[in-house]
Amino acid sequence: MNKKERFQAVREKRAPDFMPVWPRVQSQMLFSYGYKLPEVTGQDWYDSDKVTAAVLKSIKEIDYDVAIPSYVDYGFGVPPLGGTIWIPDKFGVAAGTSDDQPVKTKADWPRVKKMMATYDVKKKDPRMAGCLEVMKNISAAVGDEMPLVPMYYVGTTAAMFLFRPNEAFLEDLFEDPDWVKDMVEVATDWAIDWISAQYEAGANSICFAAETMGTLMMSPKMNEEFNLPCIKKMVDEVRKRHGQATWLHIHGNMRPPKAYEYLTKLVKEAGVEGFHFDENCPADWIKTEVVDKLGVSACIITDGAAIAKGPAEKIDEAVKNDMAKIGDGLGLMMAPSCQVLPATSNEHFKAWVDATHKYGKYPLNQ
Amino acid sequence: MAEFPELTQAVIDGNAKKVLEIVNEELKKNATPQSLLTNYMIPGMLHVGKLMQEGEYFIPEVLRSAKAMRGALELLEPLLGQGADRQSEGYVVIGTVDGDIHDIGKNLVAMLLKGAGFQVNDLGVSVKKEVCIEALKAREGKVILGLSALITPTLEEMPIVIEALKEAGLRDRIKVMVGGAPVTQEFADEIGADGTAEDAAGAVDLAKRLMQS
Numbered sequence: 001m002n003k004k005e006r007f008q009a010v011r012e013k014r015a016p017d018f019m020p021v022w023p024r025v026q027s028q029m030l031f032s033y034g035y036k037l038p039e040v041t042g043q044d045w046y047d048s049d050k051v052t053a054a055v056l057k058s059i060k061e062i063d064y065d066v067a068i069p070s071y072v073d074y075g076f077g078v079p080p081l082g083g084t085i086w087i088p089d090k091f092g093v094a095a096g097t098s099d100d101q102p103v104k105t106k107a108d109w110p111r112v113k114k115m116m117a118t119y120d121v122k123k124k125d126p127r128m129a130g131c132l133e134v135m136k137n138i139s140a141a142v143g144d145e146m147p148l149v150p151m152y153y154v155g156t157t158a159a160m161f162l163f164r165p166n167e168a169f170l171e172d173l174f175e176d177p178d179w180v181k182d183m184v185e186v187a188t189d190w191a192i193d194w195i196s197a198q199y200e201a202g203a204n205s206i207c208f209a210a211e212t213m214g215t216l217m218m219s220p221k222m223n224e225e226f227n228l229p230c231i232k233k234m235v236d237e238v239r240k241r242h243g244q245a246t247w248l249h250i251h252g253n254m255r256p257p258k259a260y261e262y263l264t265k266l267v268k269e270a271g272v273e274g275f276h277f278d279e280n281c282p283a284d285w286i287k288t289e290v291v292d293k294l295g296v297s298a299c300i301i302t303d304g305a306a307i308a309k310g311p312a313e314k315i316d317e318a319v320k321n322d323m324a325k326i327g328d329g330l331g332l333m334m335a336p337s338c339q340v341l342p343a344t345s346n347e348h349f350k351a352w353v354d355a356t357h358k359y360g361k362y363p364l365n366q
Numbered sequence: 367m368a369e370f371p372e373l374t375q376a377v378i379d380g381n382a383k384k385v386l387e388i389v390n391e392e393l394k395k396n397a398t399p400q401s402l403l404t405n406y407m408i409p410g411m412l413h414v415g416k417l418m419q420e421g422e423y424f425i426p427e428v429l430r431s432a433k434a435m436r437g438a439l440e441l442l443e444p445l446l447g448q449g450a451d452r453q454s455e456g457y458v459v460i461g462t463v464d465g466d467i468h469d470i471g472k473n474l475v476a477m478l479l480k481g482a483g484f485q486v487n488d489l490g491v492s493v494k495k496e497v498c499i500e501a502l503k504a505r506e507g508k509v510i511l512g513l514s515a516l517i518t519p520t521l522e523e524m525p526i527v528i529e530a531l532k533e534a535g536l537r538d539r540i541k542v543m544v545g546g547a548p549v550t551q552e553f554a555d556e557i558g559a560d561g562t563a564e565d566a567a568g569a570v571d572l573a574k575r576l577m578q579s
Contacts, residue, residue: 086467098467148563167470170426171433174380217425218469255419297384305552 003065004181007147007205011245011297013331019323019360020065021277022299027057027094030071032346038089040071042080046130046315052137059142059352062350063357065333069138069148069203074161076152077190078102080124081112081162096161103163106179112163117185121194128194132201139202147205150198152191154209155230155246156180156218159187163262173222180226188230192237199242206273207238207246215252215279232270236237245273246283247297253280260289267294274298278337278362284325291331299335300326305335308344312351319355329364372412373402376415377410380430382437394464399445402438404483411481415567425470427535428566432477436568438503439480455483459501460512461493463523468516471546474566475512482570484510495523495530502531508539510573513559524549525557541576543568 001009003019009016023029031039033054040047040054051071057210059067073095075085087095090143102112139148153161160169172180195207211227216227218226235246254263266272270339274297275290284298290298306318319334326332334356336349369375385407392402414431422432459477462472469491470497476486482501487501502509510530513524516555524544531537544559554562560576563569 088465166468167429167473170429170470173426174430189426215424219424219427222424222426300414305550 002144004205005067010331010333011206013291013295014118015296015328015330015362015364018357019329019364020333020364021063021356022333023064024058024062024336024349025053025094026068026071027073028344030054030131032349033057033342036089037087037095041073041087041127041130043085043087044126048130048133048137048294050196051130052119052215055134055138056141057140059146061346063353066147067138067142068208070108070134072131072151074153076128076131076194077125079122079127080119081115081271082108086113095188097166099165101163101165102286103183104165104168104244109163109179109183113182116190116212119193121190121191121197128197132197135201135203139204142200143204148203149205149208149210150183150195150203151210152194152198153211154188154191154234155184155211155227157210157212158191158230159183160213162187162190165276170217172362173218175224177225180192181280184226184230188233192234192241195234195238197240205244205274207234207242207244208249208276209234209246210249212249212251214250215254215259215262216257216280217251220258223262224265228265231266231272235271239271246271247276248273249276251278255281255285255289263290264294267296272296276335276337277301279304281282281324283322283332287326287329287332297331301335301337302338304344307348307352310345310348310351312348315348315351316355317365319352320359323359323364327365329360334360370413371406373406376411377434377499380427381433382430382434385434385438385569386441389441392543393414393445393554399442403442405437407438408481411478411501412567412570415478415565418565419567420546424561425474428474429470432474435477435481454485455574456508456510457485457487457505458486458510458512458515459489459498459505461489461498462491462514462516463495463520463527464492465523466515466517466520467491468518468546469514469564471516472514475514475545475569478566478570479512479573482574484570484573491578495527498527499536501535502536502540503534508541508577510541510543510576512552512569512573513542515544515548518548521546521548521553524559528558541579543572543576545571 006016008021040050075095078085083102085095086098086101103109238244238246276299279301286298286300303318426505453564460476462469464522474490531540541560543561544554549562561572563572
């Protein structure tokens, strides 16, 4: 099987030749190839050549099975709206938003909303334009054999990153829910256009939507009120415009009854095809309660500490243990989540990918 | 469902306006600031922490209660300083580590600590180790240092600060608690911290234990 066929098998709950692997967080990928963020991006620029080189090198050397074909961060779209993004000069931290967000008070919202109505996602922000350039380059280089996944945030996460300082936004949820719904709707429409631009630049597989507030920062009830309709809209639009399904990256423990009920609605009502969880959801639970019961695909999350520390033999053992917990393993792939230390060497990462391919041979556990 | 006094319930509900109203009324009736804090407001915040641990409250709800508490504390703190009845559970220096600007979790912990009767010196975000050391040197006796990080890459700053405490000769009297989404007990043990907690309410319990240890 090639990488596209392998991922397709996971999506259809068929046996691949071996378990495919999701890529590393992109800022860490850049860091692991020696780039600090200020060397590849600023408030209004983005070095497509350097990012292209790092992404291609990463794909070639680490041998992931799915790629997010550029470096995408929380700050996209923000500077042209009047905000300032934070670009850390060390470690492998992604650029993010600061308190200098475009909507400091509700009085700023009409101006920003008006700007959003005419926002050309391909041109307005030079960083996003640069990102699309990288996607074109990666598509030309490996798009024939590799699933290339467009990525951005959705719902409250998108609205918070685009418009409001974090804590103020969380207060808005109670103090002005109608305004939040307005911001969330505008942000999601913008996000859908941005995802579309990535497809036009060469993305060729599922849409990867991220809702990082999840059940860590919001109750399932709030998620149903604010996020479920947005996620459904993104799923529907991506299917309509590009014929692709959507996977959701969501943070938090989805095991309690109310959280699981929300998860079920994400599948049954919003039409999410697959999930990329975080460490709060163990592999055996994902297999039985998500893949088998809800009938969707999902990523299992590896032990980040084992990958960071190594050595290769221990990484090998950790992956072997993971595989023993997931029965027939159908509908699953391996993922590093967000919580992998950037100091994790490429050698350890490669050892983890190789171990997944070695112990993840199908039929599994027979 | 438990019934609480009106002020306590207003804190639990995050009703800032009502909390302030009741506090003002009670002060006019000669209630002491310490009694309002200890008997009504702190139990409210502790119950908020319990609801968070039980999965009933999430960060927005806790922030709302913390904001209500903060409004009343602004009114009460100057009065507490003047009063003879001021009690303190301990002194905490807290901050988000260098390289990390996320502060919601740190702010929550700081608010809950204040609500629980601790004096808190909040150093803010992306705090350099030198700033931590300076703040700790300025206070004698046992002090708790709370270090927060949301993003995994900045976890690496935590052992650097602990090492700096040793170099400055402060480690014996400083209790270090570390926290944030990526922090585990294993990590806390590995870097030589004195503890971690699963959530903001747990951080208050931990701070109390550390002051008694």
